[in-house]
Amino acid sequence: LPKSAAAHSSLALACQKLGRSTEAAHAALRAIALEPGDAAALKVLARIHLDAGQHEAAQNACRLILRRDRHDAEARQMMGEAIVQEVKLAENLFDSKPRLMAPPPRRARKPA
Numbered sequence: 514l515p516k517s518a519a520a521h522s523s524l525a526l527a528c529q530k531l532g533r534s535t536e537a538a539h540a541a542l543r544a545i546a547l548e549p550g551d552a553a554a555l556k557v558l559a560r561i562h563l564d565a566g567q568h569e570a571a572q573n574a575c576r577l578i579l580r581r582d583r584h585d586a587e588a589r590q591m592m593g594e595a596i597v598q599e600v601k602l603a604e605n606l607f608d609s610k611p612r613l614m615a616p617p618p619r620r621a622r623k624p625a
Contacts, residue, residue, distance in 0.1 A: 526553060526557055540554075556588065
């Protein structure tokens with residue numbers, strides 16, 4: 514069923530469960546092209562983005578789902594995960610800022 518968003522979202526979910534993220538993403542994008550609000554395809558994309566550490570893209574996918582159904586528990590849970598990832602990234606960046614190091618101690622000159 515090449516024109517069925519549901520068929521493509523089902524394929525996307527199956528591929529994602531099998532760890533075939535690239536194929537899952539392609540199928541999800543095809544489903545969304547046919548039906549922009551396809552929650553199943555958007556959830557697959559959100560999970561792929563979360564697994565790749567792409568918290569902003571995951572949040573965007575979750576927002577699209579939550580615009581249609583603000584009570585969607587799975588979308589809310591993934592949105593929470595994305596926010597936690599974002600906070601952890603910010604903390605890591607803050608902790609890894611280069612610090613100024615004190616210059617090495619000067620050596621006393623030996624008398625000539």
